[in-house]
Amino acid sequence: MMEISGNREGMATEDFTGLLKRHGALGEPLTYDGGPTRGPGLPQTEATTILAFKFKGGVLMAGDRRATAGNVVVYDRADKVLEIDRLSVMAIAGVPATAWEMARMLEHSFQFYRRSQLQEMSLDGKVRALSKLLRDNFGNVVQGIGAVIPLFATYDEAKRQPRLYFYDAMGAQFEATDYAVSGSGSPAVRSVLYYANTYGPRPLVRMNEEDALLLALRALDTAAESDTATGGVDRHGRVYPVVKIVSQSGVVTLPERILIKAYQRNLVSLPKHTPKFSELE
Amino acid sequence: MIEEPYRWMEAIQNRREYIDLQLATGSAIVALSCPDGVLLLTVGSDRQKLFEIYDRIAMGGIGHPGDLERLRMKAIEVTSVEGFTRSSLDVSLRRLVHYSLSSMLKEAFEQVYGAPFLVRLLFAELGRDDAPDLLVRLDYDGSFKANGGVLSGKVEPFAVVAGQPRSAAAMEEYLRGRDCSSATLEEAKAIALDAWMIGSLVAAENRGAEEAAPLPDEAAIARHREKVLGGKAAVEVALLDRRAKTATTWRPLSFEETESPARPADEEAEA
Numbered sequence: 198m199m200e201i202s203g204n205r206e207g208m209a210t211e212d213f214t215g216l217l218k219r220h221g222a223l224g225e226p227l228t229y230d231g232g233p234t235r236g237p238g239l240p241q242t243e244a245t246t247i248l249a250f251k252f253k254g255g256v257l258m259a260g261d262r263r264a265t266a267g268n269v270v271v272y273d274r275a276d277k278v279l280e281i282d283r284l285s286v287m288a289i290a291g292v293p294a295t296a297w298e299m300a301r302m303l304e305h306s307f308q309f310y311r312r313s314q315l316q317e318m319s320l321d322g323k324v325r326a327l328s329k330l331l332r333d334n335f336g337n338v339v340q341g342i343g344a345v346i347p348l349f350a351t352y353d354e355a356k357r358q359p360r361l362y363f364y365d366a367m368g369a370q371f372e373a374t375d376y377a378v379s380g381s382g383s384p385a386v387r388s389v390l391y392y393a394n395t396y397g398p399r400p401l402v403r404m405n406e407e408d409a410l411l412l413a414l415r416a417l418d419t420a421a422e423s424d425t426a427t428g429g430v431d432r433h434g435r436v437y438p439v440v441k442i443v444s445q446s447g448v449v450t451l452p453e454r455i456l457i458k459a460y461q462r463n464l465v466s467l468p469k470h471t472p473k474f475s476e477l478e
Numbered sequence: 479m480i481e482e483p484y485r486w487m488e489a490i491q492n493r494r495e496y497i498d499l500q501l502a503t504g505s506a507i508v509a510l511s512c513p514d515g516v517l518l519l520t521v522g523s524d525r526q527k528l529f530e531i532y533d534r535i536a537m538g539g540i541g542h543p544g545d546l547e548r549l550r551m552k553a554i555e556v557t558s559v560e561g562f563t564r565s566s567l568d569v570s571l572r573r574l575v576h577y578s579l580s581s582m583l584k585e586a587f588e589q590v591y592g593a594p595f596l597v598r599l600l601f602a603e604l605g606r607d608d609a610p611d612l613l614v615r616l617d618y619d620g621s622f623k624a625n626g627g628v629l630s631g632k633v634e635p636f637a638v639v640a641g642q643p644r645s646a647a648a649m650e651e652y653l654r655g656r657d658c659s660s661a662t663l664e665e666a667k668a669i670a671l672d673a674w675m676i677g678s679l680v681a682a683e684n685r686g687a688e689e690a691a692p693l694p695d696e697a698a699i700a701r702h703r704e705k706v707l708g709g710k711a712a713v714e715v716a717l718l719d720r721r722a723k724t725a726t727t728w729r730p731l732s733f734e735e736t737e738s739p740a741r742p743a744d745e746e747a748e749a
Contacts, residue, residue, distance in 0.1 A: 213562075216555055222563045283724070305562045308726070312530050312554050 213306040240267035241342060244277050244296065246382030246420050246427040247288035249348045249361055250375060250390060250401045252409035255444030256350040256359040258288050259413040261382070261421065262436050263428030273428055278439040280448050282307045284352040285323060286441050290380030291345035295337070299330045299345060320353050324362055324370055331368035338366045346379045350443045359443055375401050382420030382427035389416040406442070410451065410459045413440060430460055489590045497618050500596050504540030504641035506649060506677040509602045511611040511635035512658045512666040515720035515727065516602045519670040521678075521711050528716045530728035532557035533566050534604040535574070536718050540641060541597035541618070549597060553579065566725060571603035571612050575622055584620030594618060600639045604718040604727055611718075613637035635659070638673065645677035652676050652693055667715060667733065675699045678706065 217223040247260040260277035263270060278288045279300045287303065289296035306326055310318045318326070327349055337343035349362045349370075362370050363377035371377075376390045393412055394401045404412070414430050417438050421429025430437060437460075440451045507520045507527065518528045518538050527546075528538045531553045539546045556578045557569045579599075587594045595618050603612040610633040613625040626633030636653040640646040656669050679694045679702050694702070707713070713733035722729070 213558070217559060217562065220555075220559045222559050283726075301562070305558060309554065309558045312532075312558070313551060315526065315529075 213302070213309040216309065240269070241292050242266045242271050242294070243291060243426070244275050244293045244380070245290055246378075246380035246386060246417060246424070247277055247290050247348055248376065248378045248383070248386045248390065248413060248416055249288060249350050249373075250377070250394075250409070250413075251359055251361060252401055252404040252406065254406050254409075255352065255442050256286075256361050257406075257409045257413055257440065257442050258286050258348065258350050259417060259438050259440040260288050260290075260380075261417050261428040261438050262431075263426060264293055265426045268425065273431070273434065273436055276439050278441050279304075280441065280450075281323075281349075283447050284354070284443065286350050286443050286448055287327065288348040288350075288379070289345060290347070290383070292343045295334060295343040296345045296347065299327070299334070299347070302330060303327055320351060320355070320360065323351060324349060324360075327362075328364065328368040328370045331364055331366065335367050348377050348379055352443055352445055352447075354445075357445070380427070382417070382424040385420040385423060386416045389419050407459060410440060410456070414438065414456065414460045486590065490588065493587070493590065493594060494619070497594060497596055501541055501598055501618075502641045502681075504598065506638055506640035506645060506674055507538035507540065507600045508649065508653075508670040508673050509538070509600055509613045509637045510653070510658055510666050510670050511613070512661045512663070513720070514663045514666070514717065515722075516604055516611050516613070516718040517663070517666045517670055518600075518602060518716045518718075519667065519674060520714050521671075521674055521706060522714055523710045523712060526714065528714055528730075530716075530726075531574075531601075532561060532569050533725045534606070534718060534727050535569070535571050536602045536716060536728060537599060538602075538639070539597050539599040540639060541595070545595040545597045546599075549579065549583075549595065549599065552582065553601075571601055571614060575601060575614050575616055579616060580620040580622055582620070583616065583618060587619040598639045598641075600637060602637075602718060604720060611635070615639050636673075638677065640677045640681070642681050645681045648680040648693060649673045649677040663717070663731075667731075670715075671703070671713060671733075672699050675702045675706070678702065 214223065242264055243266065244264045245261065249256055249258040258278050262273055262275050264272040264275040275293065277290070278286060281287050281300065281304050287300055289300065303326060307318055307323060327347065331345065334343060334345065344366050346366055347364055351360055353360045361373045361377055363373055363379060364370050375394055378386045378390065390401070417427065418429045421427040428436065437453050437456045440456060442449045442451065505520055505522050507518065510517045516536070518536055520527050520538060525543060529536065529550050531537050535557060537550060537553060553574060556574055561569045583595055586592060597618055599616040601614045601616065605611045610626060613636070614622055615637055616622040625637045635658055638646050638649045638653070640649060652673050658666055658669060661669065676694055676699060679698065683691065715731040715733050717729045717731055718727045719729045
């Protein structure tokens with residue numbers, strides 16, 4: 198089948214990485230020879246705390262907005278939940294320099310495949326493509342630079358159900374039945390999701406969108422309470438997490454005003470009135 | 479023998495005649511700029527002839543399937559690498575045609591010991607913001623013609639490629655008399671299909687290429703349409719969707735179904 202659409206050199210079977218290599222457009226991988234660095238080592242920028250779980254309307258994927266380097270907040274508007282194609286979303290925790298490049302690579306690979314082969318890449322193919330990028334990056338992970346632990350959610354058109362995967366740094370892929378988390382704030386988020394799934398009024402998969410959204414925001418806020426690297430839900434700076442939903446009809450990014458409304462409506466401890474300076478005197 | 483200039487010109491002329499003969503039976507391709515985007519249409523039976531190249535670029539072609547495939551892959555490779563290493567905003571049809579494809583075709587055509595490409599291609603690029611859509615016809619010898627001039631500023635909202643020059647001329651004459659500036663997608667499809675039918679009728683006429691003839695009338699077009707579509711031929715339609723909310727604008731359409739431009743997923747997001 199591949200040979201028919203191939204050209205003389207049989208390049209139709211080549212993947213996107215191969216194409217970039219042939220054109221000399223693939224940069225050398227980041228390397229670090231382990232030589233001396235100044236001080237206790239170069240602090241790397243890291244993006245933290247992402248979560249995803251299945252609910253009635255598909256998969257909800259959310260990430261806070263903070264990127265840190267050591268104990269310094271580098272950026273408070275980082276987007277860690279990235280749309281890869283019409284039906285797929287990837288969320289990243291780890292070093293953004295590597296992770297955003299992986300997302301770009303993945304997006305272009307899927308599109309290149311669709312355009313050149315005149316068919317969508319299969320779901321298994323897509324899941325493995327990310328696995329391969331992680332494996333290619335493992336040399337860096339061993340050297341202590343550029344580790345990325347992503348989540349990947351997509352809609353399975355053949356089985357008509359949403360699918361959710363998490364990975365380890367070596368590229369092993371695991372399919373999650375209910376929820377998956379990653380990043381520095383993930384222990385707290387995982388506990389919240391476990392609690393809600395097991396002891397809540399209903400399991401996560403039967404939650405409606407409004408409840409699912411509220412749970413995601415509260416889980417991120419809970420993580421931020423103890424983890425300085427997690428931005429949580431910053432209601433003073435109005436920097437809200439990024440929340441995307443993957444379903445049969447595609448990927449939808451929830452607008453900020455919906456997040457604000459959902460969060461504030463049910464917030465118990467939101468101060469109703471902040472006293473003005475003059476009132477304090 | 480080829481070292482002598484005269485022989486070389488003779489060889490080129492022979493090769494031109496040979497390729498023209500090979501392309502003569504090709505099914506024409508129509509591109510129409512309308513408010514919904516750029517509509518591409520052709521009629522065929524066995525293989526796909528309209529293709530997505532990049533976010534805002536599409537290609538249609540007549541000729542040898544193997545050659546079409548090589549050029550299609552070349553176009554996808556060039557645009558994909560550029561889009562990845564720089565940005566999708568740096569990918570342009572003008573650069574693709576001028577710097578990559580045209581020279582490749584010319585070289586193959588004039589290397590008289592090698593095989594030329596047996597193709598005639600039509601490229602469409604959806605204009606960004608208010609820029610007009612760019613439609614380019616690219617021939618087997620590397621020569622190309624756009625739908626409007628950078629210098630003149632006048633842009634034609636259509637382009638066709640056909641197996642025979644007189645078919646293309648008749649189709650262009652017909653399209654020049656139609657206004658698609660406010661046409662719905664359904665109207666644009668009908669206009670493009672009529673243009674294709676005219677090209678097909680003119681190609682079948684038994685007359686010299688130089689003789690001018692009036693365009694077939696509506697009744698003749700309708701009769702021909704019934705005859706063509708009554709057989710195993712089917713209409714292939716695709717759209718570069720001006721209203722797409724994603725970076726990818728390519729949308730294969732079905733001819734029979736009425737398409738609604740609004741998609742449910744977008745409406746949910748707005749709600």
